[in-house]
Amino acid sequence: MHLLPVGERGLLIEVGSAAEVAALHAEVLRRRDAGELAGVREVVPAARTVLLDGVRDPGALAGRIARWEVPALADTEGPLVTVPVRYDGPDLAEVAAAWRVAPDEVPRLVGGTVFRVAFCGFAPGFGYLTGLPPHLRVPRRATPRTAVPAGSLALAGEYAGVYPRSSPGGWQLIGSTGAVLWDPARRPAALFAPGVRVRFTEGGS
Numbered sequence: 001m002h003l004l005p006v007g008e009r010g011l012l013i014e015v016g017s018a019a020e021v022a023a024l025h026a027e028v029l030r031r032r033d034a035g036e037l038a039g040v041r042e043v044v045p046a047a048r049t050v051l052l053d054g055v056r057d058p059g060a061l062a063g064r065i066a067r068w069e070v071p072a073l074a075d076t077e078g079p080l081v082t083v084p085v086r087y088d089g090p091d092l093a094e095v096a097a098a099w100r101v102a103p104d105e106v107p108r109l110v111g112g113t114v115f116r117v118a119f120c121g122f123a124p125g126f127g128y129l130t131g132l133p134p135h136l137r138v139p140r141r142a143t144p145r146t147a148v149p150a151g152s153l154a155l156a157g158e159y160a161g162v163y164p165r166s167s168p169g170g171w172q173l174i175g176s177t178g179a180v181l182w183d184p185a186r187r188p189a190a191l192f193a194p195g196v197r198v199r200f201t202e203g204g205s
Helices: 018-033 058-065 092-099 103-111
Strands: 002-006 010-014 042-045 049-053 080-085 115-120 127-130 145-148 152-156 159-162 167-169 172-176 197-202
Touching: 002 058, 010 058, 018 042, 018 049, 018 115, 018 127, 042 115, 092 103, 092 172, 103 172, 103 197
Parallel strands: 080 197
Antiparallel strands: 002 010, 010 049, 042 049, 115 127, 115 197, 127 159, 145 167, 152 159, 152 172
16 A cells, blocks of 8 residues: 655555455545544545545545555445346457357356446546456457447456447447436436446346
């Protein structure tokens, strides 16, 4: 764990893996809810960091955090969101070939994985989902598409994600969903938030 002050009221905590980020993010939220992190307004996880904003004394808090024992996050911890998917993506056959299975086996493999939102970015409502086992990871496309349809379920490296709106993108598209990922009129606006578990089921509308 490496801790760095960011401005006058920020503290950046660097760790070694997405699993460590998830565990640290959950521990920070638990301690803030318990009143141990007075003043901390925002907690922002990323690929290998967690940023705290509103820290009254970054140096003192860094010293305390360095002594924390952060438990691993249980697979069953966190709210679960179920997202129905049609497996109709243009890269489905290519991904199936990389996995050495028939295309109709992809829904079973994806549906048998419980993903977790590691962090959000790229576009409002886009969550970077971890949980794919190493043997199911596929690279980004060599040539990105200029327009990926909204609702596309995609894979790239260790991550899965659903495009909340039409945008350029280079991930492998395996399916689509009618679920609304971002709705400013909804509270919360984002369907996916850091720490939320996600399961994809076959049969999207």
